């Protein structure tokens with residue numbers, strides 16, 4: 660059985676995963692209407708789907724442990740961006756925010772002595788490490804590319820290679 664603080668914190672995380680899914684959907688849609696960013700577009704559509712699967716995993720866990728998972732309200736995320744670099748900076752910023760929220764949850768699970776939740780959350784800890792790695796790699800690459808159109812072409816063409824096995828596995 661989940662304690663009230665744990666249930667509330669898990670539901671807050673459900674909300675955060677839903678917000679992540681929306682944020683990346685907006686990035687996919689913005690990228691799709693820019694010329695030549697098919698790779699980036701596919702990347703964010705896939706990323707958005709993944710975040711939804713993270714949300715569902717939490718919902719199922721809360722309910723299986725005798726709690727009640729609340730379906731979150733949706734707020735409109737940022738929908739327009741100054742540049743492709745701006746998109747990836749937002750992506751990294753968002754992942755860092757999610758990681759810190761997961762860390763707080765892990766901490767709470769220990770103070771509440773909820774070892775089942777602690778165990779469940781390890782998957783998210785690993786997932787966030789991988790997502791931060793991907794987001795950092797991509798923002799670094801874009802920094803290198805700068806205004807070089809040829810570099811951007813290659814970045815878009817090769818972006819899926821940077822997701823790594825972990826990203827695909829979590830779907």
Ligand code: OFO
Nearest residue numbers: 679710713757790
């Ligand atoms: Fe849910 O994995 Fe990132 O945010």
